Amino acid sequence: MDKIVMAKRAASEKAAQYVRDGMVVGLGTGSTAYWAIQKLGEMTKNGLQIKAVATSNQSEALAKELQIPLIAFTDIDGIDVTIDGADEVDDEWNLIKGGGGALLREKIIASASKELIVVADEGKKVEQLGKFHLPVEIVQFGYELTLRKLASYGCIPHLRMSGEKRFITDNGNFIVDCEFGRIEQPSELHVALNMIPGVVENGLFIHLATKVIVGFGDGSVRELGR
Numbered sequence: 001m002d003k004i005v006m007a008k009r010a011a012s013e014k015a016a017q018y019v020r021d022g023m024v025v026g027l028g029t030g031s032t033a034y035w036a037i038q039k040l041g042e043m044t045k046n047g048l049q050i051k052a053v054a055t056s057n058q059s060e061a062l063a064k065e066l067q068i069p070l071i072a073f074t075d076i077d078g079i080d081v082t083i084d085g086a087d088e089v090d091d092e093w094n095l096i097k098g099g100g101g102a103l104l105r106e107k108i109i110a111s112a113s114k115e116l117i118v119v120a121d122e123g124k125k126v127e128q129l130g131k132f133h134l135p136v137e138i139v140q141f142g143y144e145l146t147l148r149k150l151a152s153y154g155c156i157p158h159l160r161m162s163g164e165k166r167f168i169t170d171n172g173n174f175i176v177d178c179e180f181g182r183i184e185q186p187s188e189l190h191v192a193l194n195m196i197p198g199v200v201e202n203g204l205f206i207h208l209a210t211k212v213i214v215g216f217g218d219g220s221v222r223e224l225g226r
């Protein structure tokens with residue numbers, strides 16, 4: 001198995017150990033969270049009793065395929081634990097997410113979770129956020145204007161494409177990948193970007209992660225301390 005895949009899988013399988021009978025579990029999105037969902041599928045097959053909510057149509061489909069029981073939001077008060085990946089994690093455990101375009105649903109579910117366990121390969125750990133272009137979900141109407149506003153915050157905005165077409169999120173919106181280079185003040189930027197009319201949500205996850213598990217190419221894992 002490829003070393004990065006091994007790292008992603010190891011971190012995800014470690015995170016799954018925190019899931020207990022009776023929990024409501026948030027299923028993340030992406031190539032790392034994929035392994036957590038796989039592991040939870042195996043655990044439910046072996047008798048683990050959980051109910052899950054998914055952060056994307058893709059993860060929901062995978063959960064169904066693995067026969068992980070899903071529950072409607074109307075039937076839960078909150079979420080016990082969510083396991084999700086990240087594109088970048090800094091020393092404060094602030095994150096950039098949304099590389100797969102799922103940031104809005106991910107943030108709604110992370111915000112409703114008592115625990116957000118972030119699973120990542122070692123390449124995702126950074127000292128400062130911003131090398132990865134920050135994904136921002138925007139409504140389609142007037143997107144040219146929203147792009148200009150985003151640029152006024154010091155980034156080069158790239159409207160995300162999927163082949164020849166514009167990428168459309170599960171919520172019917174566009175994604176703009178904002179090239180900042182370095183993000184000096186993530187908390188302030190997070191608030192400022194969400195104030196722009198047309199912006200639905202941005203991929204900065206500030207103080208939401210409660211645990212970060214990093215996987216390595218040799219299959220070992222490390223839980224980060226703060």
Ligand SMILES: O=C[C@H](O)[C@H](O)[C@H](O)COP(=O)(O)O
Pocket residue numbers: 028029030031032033084085086087096097098099100101102103106
């Ligand atoms: O929109 C996608 C999510 O935020 C992913 O969790 C993030 O992009 C990390 O994905 P991956 O585990 O595939 O690197």
